[in-house]
Amino acid sequence: MxxxxxxxxxxxxxxxxxxxxxxxxxxxxxxxxxxxxxxxxxxxxxxxxxxxxxxxxxxxxxxxxxxxxxxLKNTDTSIYILNNEKSDSILGFSREFQSKVKVTSQLLTFEVIDADHRVARHLDIAPGEKIYFIRRIRLLDDIPVLIEESNIPLSVIPEIPETVLRHGSLYRYIEDFTHRKIKDADSIIEAALFDEQMAALLNIAPGLPMLKITEVTRLDNKTAFNFSLSYNRADIFRVKNMRIER
Incomplete structure (x- = not known):
């Protein structure tokens, strides 16, 4: 019995x-x-x-x-750490996680638009300058885990092959194209909730918690080349606490 x-x-x-x-x-x-x-x-x-x-x-x-x-979760996916204070964390999503899992992308939007005042301010360019607007779903082991939006000035990166956005590492391409290293990034992390549109893209229920990360990334000559927003599933990602000493 x-x-x-x-x-x-x-x-x-x-x-x-x-x-x-x-x-x-x-x-x-x-x-x-x-x-x-x-x-x-x-x-x-x-x-x-x-x-x-x-x-x-x-x-x-x-x-x-x-x-x-x-x-709470519908995959066997492990928990991943964002902003892990290692050098790879500013080298882009693909290079940060490719040694751990399979990283792929689904390209939603790839177009040239005029920078509005907010984007221009973050990129240190004039409003109305041409930028690439890129929107992608990023996947780990074929599981959609975040939506990423990138704003990249054509004055810094005048050409981005679509194949890089679908199958490669955008940040590796940028380093190769500019012959410069990616040096630093300023990030703001906020708690939010997924609306119906974003939830549908990630195959999750609306209203679930999100980690929204707003970031400006620069090359080693201090040129800002990307103003990005990423909308991350909070059930899969965690943010590492910074260690502060006096």
Missing amino acids: LLEKQHKYLEIKEKLKNDILAHKYLIGESIPSERDIAREYQVTRVTVQKAMASLVQDGFIERIHGKGMFV
């Missing part, structure tokens, strides 16, 4: 986990109640609670008192 209960607990856990990984339930959506699961598997609530506790421990679901159980 004990073995049967143990088997049922694992069976329920694996079935729910597989349903979550198959995106039957999106992040932020509720899963069936313990009562419904117990009825479906013809087990006691105690057995179901054990399966739920294991899924909570593995980070797949969370329990909100009075509301039910909700999906």
Whole structure:
């Protein structure tokens, strides 16, 4: 009898986990109640609670008192650290993570536009100057994890091949093109929520937490070459605390 209960607990856990990984339930959506699961598997609530506790421990679901159980993540993807204080963290998304996982991009927008006053101010150019506006979905192991928008002045980088944006490293190309090293970046990190449009692009539920990063990146001659905004899934990324000494 004990073995049967143990088997049922694992069976329920694996079935729910597989349903979550198959995106039957999106992040932020509720899963069936313990009562419904117990009825479906013809087990006691105690057995179901054990399966739920294991899924909570593995980070797949969370329990909100009075509301039910909700999906926290729907992949086996690890947690990744942004702004990790290493040199690779300013060399672009591709080079920062390519040694850990497969990094790919889905190009949404690639056009030349006039810089508005806000973008021009961050790039130290005049309003109305031509810039590349690039919008991409970035994926780790084929899982969409962030939306990235880049604003790059044509006066600094007059030519960007589309193949680089789809299959290569933009920042590596910029270093090769300019014959200069990427030197530093100023970042602002804010908490926000994904709206319906962005959530649909990342295949997650609207209203889930986001890490919004606004950044200006410069070459070693202090030329600002990219004013970027990235909208990162907070269930996958964490930000490393800076160590401050007196």
